[in-house]
Amino acid sequence: MSDAVKANGEPKNYLNDTYGIKSWLLTLDHKRIGIMYLITLTAFFLVGGVFAAFIRLELMTPKGDLFEAETYNKMFTMHGVVMIFFFLIPSIPAVLGNFLIPLQIGARDVAFPKLNLASYYLYALGGMFAIAAILMGGIDTGWTFYTPYSSSYSNSFVSLALVGVFINGFSSILTGVNFMVTIHKMRAPGLTWFRLPLFIWGHYATSLIQVLGTPVVAITLLLVVFERVFNIGIFDPTYGGDPVLFQHMFWFYSHPAVYIMILPGFAVISDVIACFSRKRIFGYSFVAFSSLAIAVLGFLVWGHHMFVSGQSTYASMVFSFITFFVAVPSAVKIFNWSFTLHKGSIKLDSPMLYVMGFIGLFTIGGLTGLFLSTLGTDVHLHDTYFVVAHFHYVMVGGMVMAFLCGLHFWWPKMTGRMYPEGPAKLGVMFVFAGFNLTFLPQFILGYMGMPRRYHAYPEEWQALNIMSTAGATVLGLGFGLTIAYFIWSLFKGEKAPANPFQAKGLEWDIPSPPIAHNFEAIPIVTWEAYPYGPEEAASQSTETATEPAKEDEVV
Amino acid sequence: MSDHAQGAHSLHHLHQFESAEQQYESATLGMWAFIVQEILFFGGLFCAYTVYRNTYIEAFTAGSHHLDIFWGTLNTVVLIASSLTMAMAVRSAQTNSGPGRIIGWLIATIILGCTFLGVKAIEYTGKWHHHLIPNSTFQWNDPAFPTVTLGPAKIFYSFYFVMTGMHALHMIIGVGIMLWMIAKVRRNEISAQYFTPIEISGLYWHFVDIVWIFLFPLLYLIGRHH
Amino acid sequence: MSEHHVVPLKIYFLIFFALMIGTVLTVGAAFVDMGFMNTPVALIIALVKASLVIMFFMHVKYSHKLVGLFAVSGFFWLCIMLALTMQDYYTRGWGEAPPVEFLKEGAFF
Known part of the structure; x- marks a missing residue:
């Protein structure tokens, strides 16, 4: 092991294995690619956040005095496009998934490392197109790019942004392909499907949606580009085209896409909650299969975005009916997490505080979703701030909280440094309080009928809007604080031990940060996931009676 | 030990895999996952096509009558033949028939692929002369179908060009992959022990063939019995 | 294998x-x-x-049967998309006001 220790005494790991900008930009190491995603994502998050800030500033006053209506259209469009396509969709899978899937399944890398790097560059390239569209003057169609406005009328840089989203879509697809094959074929000996951490199950379900859904939106957006550039006539009503068809094809992906955004969040929460309750997750197989159930059901409900779009009443009824079923696997997860807490030895470290926030906020977000899937109620609530609030409760209260949770939990593993616990707890409080102050008033505004995507509103709604803007400020401070202490910890943070949280899982058995090829020797797994109980921990240590699982055959 | 990346392992599998077998299975499965996304990529077009074909059946019949069945059938035969030559290329790699044999089958595949693209170019040129390109220059006047108006006819030709265009693009990429495979065979990187690249290129090529198997009746053969 | x-x-x-x-x-x-x-x-x-x-x-x-499963799933999902999209188009106008003018063939030309 002479080459494993460097001259200055620091053990070799994936961060100091090789040096130089080229060793990062051309790396095939899934861990470095994950870090590159994290940096790029954060940049997009800040860009999207700036647009959000402009939106909230404009809405402080009832009159549209800060921006023209057209400029405001661009603000909310670019907020949506950047946040959804370039932050939320890649966030957990591309950063934590990339970093952790091979570690958790005991593999040296993902199945296709070059493809993984290519995915990153497609993401970066797509992002550049989007940034170019923003810098040249922006897009004003709304993130949904509805035809015929996007295809025939808008004079903004729609094609450029669409090409960006198209390219980014292929980044997402290739990541999905990579993860699926990795999870099927690269698991360590003995690591059967039901011994996998739930993080892996969640990411498998996510990859399924990425592979099955994304290509449809890719071709749909390409058709809109063709319609703008070559003037073909597929969605254009002047030729007899049906703009509602665009909505069908768009939502066939974009509804499942919200599960691409939330399933990895579930995946993180399952791992973290077991660790900080010191208990095996309650109803492991239910949580595992509910992820798959959400992935499949997600493809059957897209029409609930189109209740007032001219879809037939019969179709609306079918879509509304199926939508209610999505609540079942979601509730299964919430109940199982709650039962995991029951009689656990709960430790409220900052990742766990994020979990608590997540469960509460996601439940609100999920339940308000039921209001919107109810046909009659939705006619009233459609395109109001109620929808905006519902969506943000799921996406920010759910996904962003889960992302921060996972980032805290695995930060020591990723960087080899501990984050400072005090500021982290303060950060959670800021994010939680700021978030609720921002979006709770929006439920009320929406219920009172304030439509989304307008830059002016009647004066009686000002108080609630000011609350929302104030909350956004607090939320922004929370995010700023979090980013600041993360960066601080890289230089001044305490050196992290291999397993700071006494968590279970293959990634915690190797040093922090891991070596470039992850494992000195591929582990043989003979225990169930999350062996937190005393008797289970004992069974893990008697692993000498090596008995690889019978179902070694990969299915 | 951490030196697994260098020695001890055979030439034919990468460091992240434990065996050549694992690498072969992963590559095949990965290609299939990619084909699944291709199915849905073209599937989006087929879905939109279905909607409009049901709405404007007459216009689709009329548009279809302006496509040449001879060229369409010829291209179907050419493409199926190219699938056979591709399968033969994979088989010669599997059975260690020597680089000459593999390259021969690959070149046959490329020639057939280029024939297909050539025929497509002839057809496209014909449409250009008849003002049937679905952009602002599109014109429609067919006395045989007096009730069909310009709009729906243009929709049919939008589908014709986008679907066959996307298919042709996949063919061009496929020809590029075949050239790359020839280079690999010449560098002696393909053998009966390691023919994964050629096998998964074959999967891709066959998939492109399958798309055409559906496109041909759906575009060329609508309402021909009238 | x-x-x-x-x-x-x-x-x-x-x-x-x-x-x-x-x-x-x-x-x-x-x-x-x-x-x-x-x-x-x-x-x-x-x-x-x-x-x-x-x-x-x-x-x-x-x-491996997994490969077959992948192949089938692609076509199955295509069927989901077709079925749920077409159930809208086939039921438009069931007990509703007539479809808007532009959906009728040739309304514009």
């Missing part, structure tokens, strides 16, 4: 001829008036041809 199945030459040529016959059948069937059955027949022939290519040229018959 430590050794890969080598498909006998005979099978490859058999499949090739079957595909050729399928092509002839498709073209032939298109010129026979079968009423509403023309499109289904064309699609069934195409499906059979596609299955032959998938099973034999693409070796699914000789591969």
Whole structure:
């Protein structure tokens, strides 16, 4: 092991294995690619956040005095496009998934490392197109790019942004392909499907949606580009085209896409909650299969975005009916997490505080979703701030909280440094309080009928809007604080031990940060996931009676 | 030990895999996952096509009558033949028939692929002369179908060009992959022990063939019995 | 599956001829008036041809069942998209006001 220790005494790991900008930009190491995603994502998050800030500033006053209506259209469009396509969709899978899937399944890398790097560059390239569209003057169609406005009328840089989203879509697809094959074929000996951490199950379900859904939106957006550039006539009503068809094809992906955004969040929460309750997750197989159930059901409900779009009443009824079923696997997860807490030895470290926030906020977000899937109620609530609030409760209260949770939990593993616990707890409080102050008033505004995507509103709604803007400020401070202490910890943070949280899982058995090829020797797994109980921990240590699982055959 | 990346392992599998077998299975499965996304990529077009074909059946019949069945059938035969030559290329790699044999089958595949693209170019040129390109220059006047108006006819030709265009693009990429495979065979990187690249290129090529198997009746053969 | 199945030459040529016959059948069937059955027949022939290519040229018959599952899932999801989209189009106008003008063929030209 002479080459494993460097001259200055620091053990070799994936961060100091090789040096130089080229060793990062051309790396095939899934861990470095994950870090590159994290940096790029954060940049997009800040860009999207700036647009959000402009939106909230404009809405402080009832009159549209800060921006023209057209400029405001661009603000909310670019907020949506950047946040959804370039932050939320890649966030957990591309950063934590990339970093952790091979570690958790005991593999040296993902199945296709070059493809993984290519995915990153497609993401970066797509992002550049989007940034170019923003810098040249922006897009004003709304993130949904509805035809015929996007295809025939808008004079903004729609094609450029669409090409960006198209390219980014292929980044997402290739990541999905990579993860699926990795999870099927690269698991360590003995690591059967039901011994996998739930993080892996969640990411498998996510990859399924990425592979099955994304290509449809890719071709749909390409058709809109063709319609703008070559003037073909597929969605254009002047030729007899049906703009509602665009909505069908768009939502066939974009509804499942919200599960691409939330399933990895579930995946993180399952791992973290077991660790900080010191208990095996309650109803492991239910949580595992509910992820798959959400992935499949997600493809059957897209029409609930189109209740007032001219879809037939019969179709609306079918879509509304199926939508209610999505609540079942979601509730299964919430109940199982709650039962995991029951009689656990709960430790409220900052990742766990994020979990608590997540469960509460996601439940609100999920339940308000039921209001919107109810046909009659939705006619009233459609395109109001109620929808905006519902969506943000799921996406920010759910996904962003889960992302921060996972980032805290695995930060020591990723960087080899501990984050400072005090500021982290303060950060959670800021994010939680700021978030609720921002979006709770929006439920009320929406219920009172304030439509989304307008830059002016009647004066009686000002108080609630000011609350929302104030909350956004607090939320922004929370995010700023979090980013600041993360960066601080890289230089001044305490050196992290291999397993700071006494968590279970293959990634915690190797040093922090891991070596470039992850494992000195591929582990043989003979225990169930999350062996937190005393008797289970004992069974893990008697692993000498090596008995690889019978179902070694990969299915 | 951490030196697994260098020695001890055979030439034919990468460091992240434990065996050549694992690498072969992963590559095949990965290609299939990619084909699944291709199915849905073209599937989006087929879905939109279905909607409009049901709405404007007459216009689709009329548009279809302006496509040449001879060229369409010829291209179907050419493409199926190219699938056979591709399968033969994979088989010669599997059975260690020597680089000459593999390259021969690959070149046959490329020639057939280029024939297909050539025929497509002839057809496209014909449409250009008849003002049937679905952009602002599109014109429609067919006395045989007096009730069909310009709009729906243009929709049919939008589908014709986008679907066959996307298919042709996949063919061009496929020809590029075949050239790359020839280079690999010449560098002696393909053998009966390691023919994964050629096998998964074959999967891709066959998939492109399958798309055409559906496109041909759906575009060329609508309402021909009238 | 430590050794890969080598498909006998005979099978490859058999499949090739079957595909050729399928092509002839498709073209032939298109010129026979079968009423509403023309499109289904064309699609069934195409499906059979596609299955032959998938099973034999693409070796699914000789591969791990997981590969077959992947192949089927692609087509299955396509069916989901078609079914749920078409259930809207087929039921438009059921007990509703007539469709808007532009959905009628030729309203503009």
